[in-house]
Amino acid sequence: MAKVITARSEDYSKWYGDIVTNANMAEHSAVRGCMVxxxxxxxxxxxxxxxxxKMFKDTGHVNAYFPLFIPKSFLSREAEHVEGFxxxxxxxxxxxxxxxxxxxxxxxxxxxxxxxxxxxxPTSETIIWDTYKNWINSYRDLPLLINQWANVVRWEMRxxxxxxxxxxxxxxxxxxxxxxxxxxxxxKQMQKVYAQFAEEWMAMPVIQGSKTVNxxxxxxxxTWTIEALMQDGKxxxxxxSHFLAQNFAKAFDVKFLNENNKEEYxxxxxxxxxxxxxxxxxxxxSDDDGLVLPPKLAPTQVxxxxxxxxxxxxxEVAEKIMKELRAKGVSVKYDTDKKKxxxxxxxxxxxxxxxxxxxxxxxxxxxxxxxxxxxxxKEKTSQPLEGISSYIVDLLDDIQNNLxxxxxxxxxxHTTSVDNFDDFKNVLEEKSGFISAHWDGSTETELxxxxxxxxxxxxxxxDFEEEEGKCVLTGKPSKGRILxxxxx
RNA sequence: CGGGGUGUGGCGCAGUCCGGUUAGCGCACCUGCUUUGGGAGCAGGGGGCCGCAGGUUCGAAUCCUGCCACCCCGACCA
Numbered sequence: 001m002a003k004v005i006t007a008r009s010e011d012y013s014k015w016y017g018d019i020v021t022n023a024n025m026a027e028h029s030a031v032r033g034c035m036v037x038x039x040x041x042x043x044x045x046x047x048x049x050x051x052x053x054k055m056f057k058d059t060g061h062v063n064a065y066f067p068l069f070i071p072k073s074f075l076s077r078e079a080e081h082v083e084g085f086x087x088x089x090x091x092x093x094x095x096x097x098x099x100x101x102x103x104x105x106x107x108x109x110x111x112x113x114x115x116x117x118x119x120x121x122p123t124s125e126t127i128i129w130d131t132y133k134n135w136i137n138s139y140r141d142l143p144l145l146i147n148q149w150a151n152v153v154r155w156e157m158r159x160x161x162x163x164x165x166x167x168x169x170x171x172x173x174x175x176x177x178x179x180x181x182x183x184x185x186x187x188k189q190m191q192k193v194y195a196q197f198a199e200e201w202m203a204m205p206v207i208q209g210s211k212t213v214n215x216x217x218x219x220x221x222x223t224w225t226i227e228a229l230m231q232d233g234k235x236x237x238x239x240x241s242h243f244l245a246q247n248f249a250k251a252f253d254v255k256f257l258n259e260n261n262k263e264e265y266x267x268x269x270x271x272x273x274x275x276x277x278x279x280x281x282x283x284x285x286s287d288d289d290g291l292v293l294p295p296k297l298a299p300t301q302v303x304x305x306x307x308x309x310x311x312x313x314x315x316e317v318a319e320k321i322m323k324e325l326r327a328k329g330v331s332v333k334y335d336t337d338k339k340k341x342x343x344x345x346x347x348x349x350x351x352x353x354x355x356x357x358x359x360x361x362x363x364x365x366x367x368x369x370x371x372x373x374x375x376x377x378k379e380k381t382s383q384p385l386e387g388i389s390s391y392i393v394d395l396l397d398d399i400q401n402n403l404x405x406x407x408x409x410x411x412x413x414h415t416t417s418v419d420n421f422d423d424f425k426n427v428l429e430e431k432s433g434f435i436s437a438h439w440d441g442s443t444e445t446e447l448x449x450x451x452x453x454x455x456x457x458x459x460x461x462x463d464f465e466e467e468e469g470k471c472v473l474t475g476k477p478s479k480g481r482i483l484x485x486x487x488x
Numbered sequence: 489c490g491g492g493g494u495g496u497g498g499c500g501c502a503g504u505c506c507g508g509u510u511a512g513c514g515c516a517c518c519u520g521c522u523u524u525g526g527g528a529g530c531a532g533g534g535g536g537c538c539g540c541a542g543g544u545u546c547g548a549a550u551c552c553u554g555c556c557a558c559c560c561c562g563a564c565c566a
Contacts, residue, residue: 004527013560021499032558087564123566156565157489164565237566274566308524343526361525371525488566 004351007288012232019282020161023291023352033159033166037275040352041162043299045169045278049149051201051296052171052273055193061145061173066127068151069118074126077251081125084218088155090120090166120153125219125244125270128174129252136176136266139258143186144176162279163236163488170274176266178256180245183267184222187243190271191224194239202277203294203404204228204284205411206238207434207483209459214443217270221245227458227483229411230283233432235458235485238280241271279488285376285403291353292375294403295396302332302392303354305345307361310336314360317385321358321370324389330396350375355399356392376402417481421472424484428453434485438478440471449473449484458483 004022006014020026025041037045053063069092076082096112121127128146136144149171159165173190177183191208198206206226216223220242228238249255249265258264285292295301302325306314318334325332335345342359349357359371369382372392376399383391414433418424427435435455439445449472450456460482469478 028558084565152566154565157563158561158565168566170566240566272566276566341524341526341528343524343528345527346525347527359525363525 005288005290008231015288016279016283017161019286019291025278025282025291026161028161031166033156035161035165037169040299041278044281044293044297045275047297047299048197048201048277049171052193052197053147053149055197056147056171056173059145059189059193061147061175063148064146065148065150066124066131068121070121070124070127072117072119074130075119077126078219078247080247081219081251085122085154089122090153090155092118092120121150122152122154123270123272124148124150124152124172125174125248126252129248129254129268132174132176132266133252133254136254136256139178139256142176142178142256142266143182145173145186146175147171147173160279160488162275162282164276168275170272172270172272175269176249176254177269178258178264178267180267183245183269184243187222187224187241187269187271190241190269191226191239194226194241194271194273197273198226198228198238198277198280199404201294201296202281202284203296203400203407204238204280205404205408207459207461209461209464209483211240211459212443212446212457212482214446215457215459217242219244219247220270221247224462225459227434227485228280228284229407229414229434229485230280230488231410232283233414233486235434235483235487236276236280236283237458237487238277239271239273242269244268244270284407286353289347289378290351292403293353293355295355295400298353298355299331300333300352300354301330301396302356302358303349304332304334304358304360305342305349306334306336307342307359307364309338311362313362313365317360317365317370321385321388325392328389328393330389330393346373350378356395358388358392374399376406415483418472419469424449424455424472425453428455428486432486434458434483436481436483437472438467438469438480439482440474440476440478442474445471445473445476453484453486455484455486458485458487 005018008015023040024038026035026037029036075085093114094108094112095114096109097106098109100107132144135141151167151169153167155166156164175186177186195206195208198204206228208226211223211225217240222243224241225237226239228236230236246265246267248268254266255263256266282291285294304318304321306318322332322334346357353375355375357373359373364370368385370385370388371380372383373380374395414431415436416427416433417436418427424435424437446457464480467480470476471478
């Protein structure tokens with residue numbers, strides 16, 4: 001069999017689709033815009049979810065679950081929020097089907113029309129704040145730190161597996177606080193949690209920053225974001241954390257009595273990451289041979305391939321290695337399939353992104369060695385059997401670090417400061433990536449830049465430095481550089 | 489919703505223009521033998537309402553009409 005993956009240089013978009021399908025991550029379903037997440041893809045999402053869940057709990061949050069359906073009227077309570085989501089909602093209008101009196105099949109029973117339509121949640125602020133109203137009476141009830149793992153539906157025009165699907169899996173944190181300062185701190189904290197997860201677990205470097213007014217979440221006073229750079233030079237918004245001020249508290253009348261027995265509106269945050277992260281993971285590390293996974297998120301970290309096939313002597317060595325590795329917390333599989341030849345298995349495990357592959361044949365056993373192949377660099381070496389498990393533990397660490405450093409280097413090479421609009425356009429055209437440029441701060445200019453170049457304002461970096469300059473488009477005074485890029 | 493395209497075994501396609509045996513091919517799948525240190529070879533085998541519904545015709549994957557679905561490019565978005 002030849003290559004099954006389209007080369008990135010040939011067609012990046014096709015490459016991405018090939019990775020997703022051929023690495024058994026997901027496939028298109030019978031439902032428009034919705035994917036089936038297959039076991040391998042789901043296993044990666046599970047690893048992400050477990051780690052994030054732990055990090056949320058370590059920062060004091062608890063999980064709960066709110067309904068899939070939201071009464072239509074709830075959505076209109078917060079003006080900007082409805083504006084942002086109304087155009088992409090799935091709506092439930094009836095609750096019953098009947099057989100078609102004129103023929104075969106089923107029709108919607110017109111008698112079963114709902115008095116109030118239900119929206120399939122595109123996000124849960126409204127239903128949650130309507131609930132919080134009953135949960136919060138006193139400052140003693142605050143802060144309320146709740147997270148939900150859920151599916152949501154946004155009826156997008158165009159979809160791409162993991163990056164933008166009609167239904168997607170995510171978590172949404174919704175917290176309530178007594179003061180503005182505390183809520184702002186919470187939102188910033190969660191941005192840091194996301195950044196830490198992205199960098200330490202996904203080995204995906206991110207820029208932490210805040211969104212421009214135009215790019216802000218519908219209903220937020222401030223949106224913090226983590227922005228990653230994909231291999232094709234496009235940015236991916238990988239996670240957002242919003243300071244919602246008292247907007248939802250006012251819309252849903254959520255007040256509390258403070259220590260002085262005075263009524264106040266509650267301050268809110270919400271924050272989320274989704275299965276989109278899986279797409280980001282793919283586009284950060286993978287190559288033309290298939291998926292490349294950071295060891296910390298790889299469902300199987302080490303695979304052992306018997307050469308040419310299982311045999312008592314090889315089995316014994318493999319069992320011993322597996323036992324040692326498992327004792328060290330490494331997930332390992334022994335590929336005992338007798339029908340596939342070694343070469344096929346090598347290619348297959350590379351396609352699936354297994355970080356380390358061990359090859360063991362009689363030749364190796366005689367020499368007291370195993371063949372160690374790392375997925376990130378595709379290097380192969382022979383290592384002594386003695387002490388192999390410690391070697392692998394170190395190697396997994398090394399791979400994790402190497403992937404991160406490689407991605408950082410790519411991002412550094414693809415981040416360009418420009419001082420005029422021609423350079424701005426040229427850089428976008430020729431090498432793409434992040435562009436650091438002065439901007440006059442107006443939404444009008446931001447939109448104009450987007451219209452002219454398709455690059456959007458990604459964020460105002462948290463480490464924004466004051467620097468006198470001129471807006472790259474209008475020449476008006478600017479107080480510092482922000483990041484632009486074409487984005488997913 | 490605008491522009492373009494495609495619907496043929498699980499997947500990828502040929503055949504359609506110009507109607508005519510039993511609808512082919514590659515991959516995958518099943519069986520057997522030989523292989524096995526980078527995607528094995530040979531032999532045999534299973535699997536199709538040709539997107540759906542009408543129509544034209546002695547005869548339709550092929551021509552006509554209508555519908556549906558999906559993909560790509562735009563506007564929207566995590």
